[in-house]
Amino acid sequence: MAEPAIRRLLAGDDASRFRCGDPEYDIFLQRYAGQNQDRLFVGTTYAALDGQRVVGHVTVAVGQLDRDDLPEGAHSRLPRYPLPVLRLARLAVDEAFQGRGLGRRLAAYAFAVALHVRVTAGCVGIVVDALPARVGFYADLGFEELELTGGQSPIRPQPVAMFLPIGAVEAAVS
Amino acid sequence: MTHVTQISAQVSDSAKQLLDEFSALSGMKKNRIVEDALWFYLRARQELPESAVVPARMVLTASAAGVVEGRLAQAPQATPALVRLMHTLEPHDEA
Numbered sequence: 648m649a650e651p652a653i654r655r656l657l658a659g660d661d662a663s664r665f666r667c668g669d670p671e672y673d674i675f676l677q678r679y680a681g682q683n684q685d686r687l688f689v690g691t692t693y694a695a696l697d698g699q700r701v702v703g704h705v706t707v708a709v710g711q712l713d714r715d716d717l718p719e720g721a722h723s724r725l726p727r728y729p730l731p732v733l734r735l736a737r738l739a740v741d742e743a744f745q746g747r748g749l750g751r752r753l754a755a756y757a758f759a760v761a762l763h764v765r766v767t768a769g770c771v772g773i774v775v776d777a778l779p780a781r782v783g784f785y786a787d788l789g790f791e792e793l794e795l796t797g798g799q800s801p802i803r804p805q806p807v808a809m810f811l812p813i814g815a816v817e818a819a820v821s
Numbered sequence: 822m823t824h825v826t827q828i829s830a831q832v833s834d835s836a837k838q839l840l841d842e843f844s845a846l847s848g849m850k851k852n853r854i855v856e857d858a859l860w861f862y863l864r865a866r867q868e869l870p871e872s873a874v875v876p877a878r879m880v881l882t883a884s885a886a887g888v889v890e891g892r893l894a895q896a897p898q899a900t901p902a903l904v905r906l907m908h909t910l911e912p913h914d915e916a
Binding site: 650652653671675678679682683687689690706708709710711712713714715728729730732734736748751752754755756758759771772774787788789791792793794795796797798799800801802803808810811812814815816817818819820 | 833835838839865868869870871872873874875876877878879880881882883884885886888889892893895896897898899900902903904906907909910911
């Protein structure tokens, strides 16, 4: 069987049969992913397709890391302006396609998008909203947990924000 | 003429800096930028449930800022798992 192809979600793609095991993720893909992307321009979804049927997806958005206000006299090597990142907000695979490495390909695809954003617009790294069960997976890739005081993912259970410098992805592909 | 009113809000230094820079670059008055931003944001929030929104701005604690600072200062290194992952892409997957 041919591996599903990955590309940007299009209006004609069939997500109606998508079932990943978490209804909230299914509803997001079926109702809001296209709207986020094509009408509000606040995120982009890349779909894995078996024919016209969506069998996996990863949703990314540009974001920025900002420091909580530092105490008077404190110093930091980080610049005072926000740092641009690509946020990997959602990744899900249809139950019929789970266990075949498709989730890994979708993650790799999102990381390749981050490399592209670095060149075209600037990007110091990737922030992933990792589900608690996937924290170990992302830690193996080199991601490190971040404690946030604002901008946490609204998904429940609360994902863990994790950071990887873009240089690590460059090193992995060079 | 549309009736106008005044609001005030405390914002972070970085948000104020962005507003100042955008105003200087675009030539737009700050009150216009704030009003446009509010309209965009509130309309988006009306059309999307909170769970569908991806917050663009992430605010780091001091310790998290230290994590980011440390990682960006290091020479870039890929773990073996990351190298393997990036080689799972099919030729036609290139973003």
